[in-house]
Amino acid sequence: MISARQLAKRYGSNTVLQGIDFEAAAGEFVVILGQSGAGKSTLLRCMNRLLVADGGELHIDGIDAMRCRDPRLLRRKVAMIFQHHHVVPRLTALKNVLTGRLGSTSVLGSCLHLYRRHDIALAHECLARVGLAHKAHERTDALSGGQMQRVGIARALAQQPRVILADEPVASLDPRTARTVLQYLRDASRELGITVVCNLHQVDYAREFGDRIVGLARGRVVFDDDAQALTDADIDRIYEQPAQAPAKAETNSATEATMSIVTSAVIAAKPAAR
Numbered sequence: 001m002i003s004a005r006q007l008a009k010r011y012g013s014n015t016v017l018q019g020i021d022f023e024a025a026a027g028e029f030v031v032i033l034g035q036s037g038a039g040k041s042t043l044l045r046c047m048n049r050l051l052v053a054d055g056g057e058l059h060i061d062g063i064d065a066m067r068c069r070d071p072r073l074l075r076r077k078v079a080m081i082f083q084h085h086h087v088v089p090r091l092t093a094l095k096n097v098l099t100g101r102l103g104s105t106s107v108l109g110s111c112l113h114l115y116r117r118h119d120i121a122l123a124h125e126c127l128a129r130v131g132l133a134h135k136a137h138e139r140t141d142a143l144s145g146g147q148m149q150r151v152g153i154a155r156a157l158a159q160q161p162r163v164i165l166a167d168e169p170v171a172s173l174d175p176r177t178a179r180t181v182l183q184y185l186r187d188a189s190r191e192l193g194i195t196v197v198c199n200l201h202q203v204d205y206a207r208e209f210g211d212r213i214v215g216l217a218r219g220r221v222v223f224d225d226d227a228q229a230l231t232d233a234d235i236d237r238i239y240e241q242p243a244q245a246p247a248k249a250e251t252n253s254a255t256e257a258t259m260s261i262v263t264s265a266v267i268a269a270k271p272a273a274r
């Protein structure tokens with residue numbers, strides 16, 4: 001489903017991904033571990049063309065992700081979930097989930113929020129899948145952080161993607177809520193055959209929920225095996241090296257907000273940043 005060969009990405013003189021080889025099969029739940037600045041988010045952003053890699057090869061479900069002329073083709077297949085769920089607070093949970101259908105809705109329909117019956121049924125189904133059927137008509141600003149993140153997952157599912165990229169989806173949640181959210185993501189990968197690539201900082205969750213773990217250190221893969229094979233020595237290898245200073249451009253969070261709502265809606269047609 002995802003195949004990367006010698007993927008490289010620089011920001012100016014800072015080479016962040018130094019030749020990443022990465023594979024993920026359909027329905028696999030792959031956790032990426034690595035200390036801050038290791039390049040985890042950069043790798044995910046290359047996978048949905050928020051960024052264009054500078055070198056190597058990247059194919060997702062048969063699409064050449066680095067060279068395809070229309071990133072929307074890729075983004076129809078790849079949904080993204082961020083640490084800050086970026087739901088629209090004044091909209092109901094259902095309407096937030098329906099934004100995941102905008103890419104398959106006519107321009108007039110999407111402007112007027114006119115959705116097909118089929119899309120509304122699908123949105124209800126996605127909310128039920130994350131245990132929020134009863135919250136469909138509540139405004140999302142009345143929901144807890146964990147519930148908002150579940151709305152974000154439902155919105156991603158409504159896109160009917162082949163791949164979900166989750167960038168630290170539980171970083172701001174308490175342990176119990178975090179487990180619930182990860183469980184819903186894993187269920188989606190197992191039951192719907194969606195490939196999930198999930199950046200995490202918690203080794204315990206990686207072991208518990210991941211089928212496979214990929215460890216990054218300074219933009220290189222230093223571990224790639226079954227989650228159960230991860231030893232303490234491997235953890236030391238992933239975390240021991242000093243990381244590059246995580247001084248991200250401030251535009252990242254605004255980009256995330258836009259992409260989570262609009263990417264899943266597949267109307268973000270602006271060229272990817274280089």
Ligand SMILES: Nc1ncnc2c1ncn2[C@@H]1O[C@H](COP(=O)(O)OP(=O)(O)OP(=O)(O)O)[C@@H](O)[C@H]1O
Nearest residue numbers: 011016036037038039040041042244245246247249
């Ligand atoms: N937009 C950007 N412009 C310039 N440098 C960036 C940008 N985004 C990330 N970087 C740099 O790239 C490196 C890797 O960052 P990245 O966000 O991919 O790491 P990460 O492993 O996801 O870290 P964290 O766990 O803190 O999110 C860091 O040195 C960071 O400062």
